[in-house]
Amino acid sequence: MSLIATNTDDVIQDSVKLGSPLDYFRLMKPRVMSLVVFTAFVGYYISTPVSGYDLNPFLASIGIFAIALGAGASGVLNQWYDRDIDKLMNRTKDRPIPQGKILASEALSFGIIVSVLSVIILGLSVNWMAASLLAFTIFFYAVIYTIWLKRTTVQNIVIGGAAGAFPPVIGQICATGNIGVESLTLFLIIFLWTPPHFWALALIKKEDYANANIPMLPIIYGDEVTKKNILIYTLLLIPSSFLPWVLGYSGLIYLVIVSVCGLEFFRRSLLLFKKNNGAEKSLFLYSIFYLSVIFAGICFDKLIDMGI
Amino acid sequence: MKTSKKDDDIKAFYENRKSKNIAVFGIIIFMVILFFFITILRMDITG
Numbered sequence: 001m002s003l004i005a006t007n008t009d010d011v012i013q014d015s016v017k018l019g020s021p022l023d024y025f026r027l028m029k030p031r032v033m034s035l036v037v038f039t040a041f042v043g044y045y046i047s048t049p050v051s052g053y054d055l056n057p058f059l060a061s062i063g064i065f066a067i068a069l070g071a072g073a074s075g076v077l078n079q080w081y082d083r084d085i086d087k088l089m090n091r092t093k094d095r096p097i098p099q100g101k102i103l104a105s106e107a108l109s110f111g112i113i114v115s116v117l118s119v120i121i122l123g124l125s126v127n128w129m130a131a132s133l134l135a136f137t138i139f140f141y142a143v144i145y146t147i148w149l150k151r152t153t154v155q156n157i158v159i160g161g162a163a164g165a166f167p168p169v170i171g172q173i174c175a176t177g178n179i180g181v182e183s184l185t186l187f188l189i190i191f192l193w194t195p196p197h198f199w200a201l202a203l204i205k206k207e208d209y210a211n212a213n214i215p216m217l218p219i220i221y222g223d224e225v226t227k228k229n230i231l232i233y234t235l236l237l238i239p240s241s242f243l244p245w246v247l248g249y250s251g252l253i254y255l256v257i258v259s260v261c262g263l264e265f266f267r268r269s270l271l272l273f274k275k276n277n278g279a280e281k282s283l284f285l286y287s288i289f290y291l292s293v294i295f296a297g298i299c300f301d302k303l304i305d306m307g308i
Numbered sequence: 309m310k311t312s313k314k315d316d317d318i319k320a321f322y323e324n325r326k327s328k329n330i331a332v333f334g335i336i337i338f339m340v341i342l343f344f345f346i347t348i349l350r351m352d353i354t355g
Contacts, residue, residue, distance in 0.1 A: 021331065
């Protein structure tokens with residue numbers, strides 16, 4: 001009897017702590033969601049208009065909303081699984097689960113329900129091929145990256161980076177019903193952009209990752225190897241960023257943007273490689289700017305091309 | 309004092325449960341409207 005009473009008290013105590021809608025929104029990693037929505041939109045936008053495949057703009061908007069939900073759901077599942085290490089890291093200790101604002105079981109239920117809903121909404125509103133790829137992306141991020149790779153290999157963010165690179169492909173499937181070379185080049189750009197971005201962050205937050213025992217490159221092989229790898233991936237990223245122009249679906253405006261931004265990316269990577277203190281933070285912030293600007297550049301170029 | 313804290317917890321529990329139920333109800337209504345619009349728009353495309 002006393003056991004039941006204690007459990008009831010626990011239930012009441014736990015329920016009192018249940019998070020606000022804002023906590024649930026934070027659980028969905030809104031900054032990552034916004035980047036996913038943006039890149040998916042670019043994948044969609046560069047593929048339109050398509051003859052013989054007329055997607056209602058309202059349905060397309062619902063599709064983008066579903067992709068945002070899917071990205072949020074995978075963020076929730078990531079935070080549910082990483083709740084033990086999140087509380088050990090300064091960068092993540094303020095997240096809703098380590099803060100005790102949302103119960104782990106609530107987060108898991110929420111993540112699964114939103115994942116399923118996002119796939120169903122995308123399938124019904126746009127097409128089931130896009131929905132299948134969204135489902136695979138959620139699986140890739142939550143299971144392949146979060147559960148399997150993140151704590152076991154130093155190549156975690158290299159392979160896991162594919163999860164963040166799928167949204168433009170989903171966007172193109174929404175627009176055309178097929179995968180085309182345009183979205184595959186965007187996939188490649190994001191895939192090659194991810195290692196310099198996250199390794200710069202790992203250099204800044206090295207102690208955090210070490211406390212949580214996550215095998216990031218600076219912890220396993222040290223700063224010098226990390227900086228060298230950042231430079232290598234930068235040298236792969238910059239020529240790849242020219243592909244939209246090489247393949248002819250972006251014009252001179254994009255060429256100018258990517259040339260200027262690519263040179264600056266290279267300069268900052270080189271500065272970091274030459275043992276410049278503080279350059280990792282500068283590179284990390286610039287990498288976000290770089291991806292946003294070149295993707296915006298692709299859209300802007302197309303707007304001009306269409307005579308707007 | 310202990311009873312008062314427990315009463316407060318119980319009150320907060322019911323308030324939380326109520327707001328959570330309202331949120332779930334809102335989401336269900338939103339989904340119904342969303343799926344209604346998806347159906348109508350898809351019919352326009354295929355029909």
